[in-house]
Amino acid sequence: MPSPKRRYDPDRRARILQATLDVVAEHGVAGTTHRRVAAAADVPLGSMTYHFAGMDELLTEAFTLLADQVSGRFTERLAAASTLDDACEAVVDLIVDESWATPRNMLLSYELYAYAARNPPLRGVMQAWMEKSRAALRQHFTAETAKVLDAVIEGLSIHRSVDAHPATREEVRAIVRRLV
Amino acid sequence: MPSPKRRYDPDRRARILQATLDVVAEHGVAGTTHRRVAAAADVPLGSMTYHFAGMDELLTEAFTLLADQVSGRFTERLAAASTLDDACEAVVDLIVDESWATPRNMLLSYELYAYAARNPPLRGVMQAWMEKSRAALRQHFTAETAKVLDAVIEGLSIHRSVDAHPATREEVRAIVRRLV
DNA sequence: AGCTGTTATGTACATATGTACACAACAGCC
């Protein structure tokens, strides 16, 4: 039995996962199929069942990747702030910045919430995500304030994505200021 | 041409819509099929296409019904409050009360958010829902506070549904007090 | 009763979908 060298290409796997998120963003979990993902990732259909045991595994891993990416950027943005004022501004950014609370990210979050409700492993992922966000906030605020801010970020982001006339940056800033 | 008397039974239609929500709650939009809904409503498959032009119409009407029911109860709960203290307690109830922020309601909300993102008519429904909630809050609080409370209710409800150790009623009360 | 238009149902069918699996391609080693 020579050197095992189990070397299946992680690149392809990663590309499929990324494509899965693209497809979910465009068609929803309901419209996500092996074929569509394969087309989006530009891999043959056979690759799907080769790399992933089934639809569940595919979606679970894709959503886990999403949580990692998003919470990573969340933490980065907050870590970049040094003063309390900076931290407040970072929070405002996380709510109103078009490059963060993008329609795509919001959409994927909704799909994740819905999917995780019926998928125990993903519930764990979401709990970890939430805890990581709070930890990032705790670098600048008290534990209590961190919890409230976390909830407000969530709620305002959602409402802004629905509202026909979303709150302006100044309004959001006023709300954040009021909370700290 | 005698009296038109178009009398097709609205009962059956309503029952199908209710069953649709049940099926969505149990299997998600992704797992909702005409056959499953028909079985849940105890009607023949043919009734599906007879009463609803297609899956889209079915889901759109079902989610619209959900929004009406939920926002109705939201408004009722707040209208029952007479003093400011009562109003605060009502808000706390809306967040922590097991009969309101039920797993089922949260789950259906997530599915609705995700679905509405790709369904323009439902976006209007959601905007109306949000506006109605804010109006109910404005009976007791200023417009600004109403907006924040609305967002906090949303965010805290979601986080409570994810959190392994959700905030207690007292903690939530403290947060609400802090905001008004 | 018979006639007529509306309401409702069972069923058939084209298509989409998840998944398995027989094979191909290929790297490493002799």
Add this chain to the structure above:
DNA sequence: GGCTGTTGTGTACATATGTACATAACAGCT
């Protein structure tokens, strides 16, 4: 070169699904 075990693909197939539609059931009317 040939041999071998692993990695990757094209394809076939059973099943699930949306939807149409030919009838049935029935209410109202004469």
